[in-house]
Amino acid sequence: MQMSAPIRRIALTVCAVVSLLRVAPVASAQGDAAAIVAYLEQVRHQTGAPGISAAVAVDGEIVFSGGVGYAELDNRTPATGATVWNVGSVSKVMAAVAVMQLVEQGKVGLDDEIRTYVPAFPDKGTPITLRQILTHTSGIRHYRDGEFGPHGLRSMRFFDDFDEAIQHFTEDSLLYEPGTLWLYSSHAYNLLQGVVEQASGLGFEDYMRTHVWEPAGMLGSSFDVPTRVVHGRGRGYVRDADGTIVNSRYEDVSYKYAGGGMLSTVADLVRMGVAINDGTLLGFEAVAEMHAPQIDPVMQFRADGVPRELPFRQALGWDLYTDASGRPYISKTGTVRGTRSVVVNYPDHGLVVAVQANIVPFDSRTRGVAIAQMFLSPVHAR
Numbered sequence: 001m002q003m004s005a006p007i008r009r010i011a012l013t014v015c016a017v018v019s020l021l022r023v024a025p026v027a028s029a030q031g032d033a034a035a036i037v038a039y040l041e042q043v044r045h046q047t048g049a050p051g052i053s054a055a056v057a058v059d060g061e062i063v064f065s066g067g068v069g070y071a072e073l074d075n076r077t078p079a080t081g082a083t084v085w086n087v088g089s090v091s092k093v094m095a096a097v098a099v100m101q102l103v104e105q106g107k108v109g110l111d112d113e114i115r116t117y118v119p120a121f122p123d124k125g126t127p128i129t130l131r132q133i134l135t136h137t138s139g140i141r142h143y144r145d146g147e148f149g150p151h152g153l154r155s156m157r158f159f160d161d162f163d164e165a166i167q168h169f170t171e172d173s174l175l176y177e178p179g180t181l182w183l184y185s186s187h188a189y190n191l192l193q194g195v196v197e198q199a200s201g202l203g204f205e206d207y208m209r210t211h212v213w214e215p216a217g218m219l220g221s222s223f224d225v226p227t228r229v230v231h232g233r234g235r236g237y238v239r240d241a242d243g244t245i246v247n248s249r250y251e252d253v254s255y256k257y258a259g260g261g262m263l264s265t266v267a268d269l270v271r272m273g274v275a276i277n278d279g280t281l282l283g284f285e286a287v288a289e290m291h292a293p294q295i296d297p298v299m300q301f302r303a304d305g306v307p308r309e310l311p312f313r314q315a316l317g318w319d320l321y322t323d324a325s326g327r328p329y330i331s332k333t334g335t336v337r338g339t340r341s342v343v344v345n346y347p348d349h350g351l352v353v354a355v356q357a358n359i360v361p362f363d364s365r366t367r368g369v370a371i372a373q374m375f376l377s378p379v380h381a382r
Helices: 005-021 033-047 090-104 130-134 150-156 186-190 192-200 204-216 253-260 266-277 284-291 364-373
Strands: 051-058 061-072 237-239 245-247 262-264 298-300 308-310 319-322 328-336 339-346 351-357
Touching (some): 051 266, 051 364, 061 266, 090 262, 090 266, 090 339, 130 192, 186 192, 186 253, 192 204, 192 253, 266 339, 266 351, 328 364, 339 364, 351 364
Antiparallel strands (some): 051 061, 298 308, 319 328, 328 339, 339 351
């Protein structure tokens, strides 16, 4: 399941060459603003989403940033490309960029043991590496019912102490031997906050602002701190048992900044993709390492003991897919507090797309890929 070191080195070399040579046609100008808006309106009416935002960057330039519907319904505030949304697990790839910067600087090793940086995480009797955390192969569990106490009260309180914030899962046993299977784990990703802080000497948000968001031009991105006033903020919604749209349940995400606690805009998310692709945030070798398939096939742990193969390959933080025309792309989705987000990156085509909607469920990845097709040259069968 896990790639050997020689195979991984070959994959990295191929990725680096591809990123530098651009083997596929550059995104065309056939997708225009009117077509995107029309598509977003169609999706909004199909799904009942109050609002949807989207942004597109082609060859490093944002060519579309806008929205349809409402960012929040109380005041019927329009959704735009600058609406600030909870991005859920898209936070994970921002954290992955931070970790890869520290790897590039020699301050962190991907195969270092997590307890080197987070001593508050108990010894499980077997090493758990940063690479395993970044690829969801650590054996650390994901969410489970009742873990936040009666009425979920622990998920509604603010944590300003990292060691305390992770206590609700750290004492639990591993679900499987690290490195043998795959299981999505936000809890495991939350440990990366401690890695960044210990290795850099900075608070996690300070590091993200100074070394990720500001260099990429992501000035609308931050942590979701409940006491802050956030201008242009959208609100997430769900449906009740009768199908009526209602406010999503309150959650204080301070216990999971790295795993799902960040705010951003679609314009900022495509800026992140551009800054990754053009070498602003990481050197090309580090980008190739981050985007290289680490787990292939992805065999999901299941409680019944029968692993299930999933339809993507796992990179460091990012998911690797192939679209219906056979073109590979890199993506990450997120869900939290009634919002759904996605970043879709076609680095070989100079194309980055981001979509955010304020209804759950919502298939954000399918919609992001559909917008990408408006900017990609048709692939003709031979």
